């Protein structure tokens with residue numbers, strides 16, 4: 005073991021498991037790429053103020069979980085704890101919303117950082133794939149995003165997830181509800197910090213995971229009874245579109261999410277197999293966020309799916325992704341001359357688009373064949389001095405075990421043909 009270990013709450017992704025992570029990122033982004041979402045990449049850190057204003061001063065993310073730092077130049081930065089604020093900042097800065105084509109549809113994939121108490125499915129460095137549709141208020145857009153996330157999970161083979169759906173109202177109806185809720189909450193037996201939360205963001209008290217708090221919340225005024233007509237109609241439309249698309253969801257009026265910027269549609273994907281860290285992804289509409297960070301009114305909706313927890317969900321369901329073997333041809337040279345010749349063949353194969361690997365380090369036949377097996381290659385090329393003298397290489401089909409001599413000059417063409 006080396007002197008150094010990965011920092012607390014982080015882990016390394018190494019082969020072969022890392023291949024699953026790549027496949028999950030690919031599977032989540034594929035439906036987005038096919039639906040008009042363009043790729044965006046933003047810095048891993050931002051001005052701390054962006055998150056304070058964008059995510060919300062009273063959220064756990066900002067008060068407890070953010071990695072902040074002061075640069076040598078005196079700038080206050082934070083490692084990004086989430087993607088939406090950065091993406092919206094970048095869209096505004098790049099004037100993407102003025103290019104005349106709304107909504108601006110973007111997808112991203114990257115690392116996020118939260119100083120959390122590490123546990124299964126909860127890390128300090130984790131990875132998300134996300135999508136944002138900026139600048140349009142249209143229930144079809146909310147439905148589109150939920151349908152695409154559902155499609156992504158299904159394409160991976162996940163089945164045991166549920167979609168929780170709620171509406172948080174808007175600036176018309178939420179204030180009255182907020183007050184009604186505050187009045188109710190102030191009478192409860194709650195700790196100091198939660199009492200403070202009642203005054204800053206009472207809806208988030210509904211999200212409290214503690215059983216004793218949840219028990220006291222029965223009988224709390226329901227947002228559903230306070231939604232204005234516009235919000236009700238909007239939400240009914242989203243629900244109808246999901247139903248028409250055959251996407252099953254559950255109404256969950258307690259779903260408020262841990263970020264301040266959400267309005268109207270909010271949703272979460274939860275998975276049975278994950279214990280208490282059951283959320284694999286979530287999102288919603290954030291019609292006020294642009295103005296909160298100094299932009300024009302740009303009603304928007306988005307989601308972020310956690311790659312780490314999606315992989316855990318796959319493992320919990322026992323889903324094995326059908327990943328193609330990384331190597332198709334493995335070359336085993338016996339002797340110096342064969343090393344040069346077979347490495348030439350491997351280079352040619354690679355240039356022809358065939359995934360090929362090589363027994364490095366001049367190992368004996370037995371060890372090299374073991375590596376060939378482990379590589380998952382369909383074919384092995386073996387050549388020794390006698391083969392080269394005859395101008396051939398031995399081509400072994402690793403599935404059938406059959407072996408035949410192939411003229412060296414035809415090896416690449418033969419393999420390309422066989423591998424289709």
Ligand code: ATP
Pocket residue numbers: 086118120125126127128129130131132261262281282283284285286287308309310311312313314
């Ligand atoms: P939770 O309620 O579990 O803390 P969250 O509401 O903070 O989740 P979001 O901010 O909505 O999570 O992030 C979207 C997704 O990113 C989550 O559903 C989850 O899959 C993933 N995620 C969030 N925080 C972490 C973390 N610390 N470690 C691993 N994955 C995470």
Ligand code: MG
Pocket residue numbers: 262
């Ligand atoms: Mg969290």
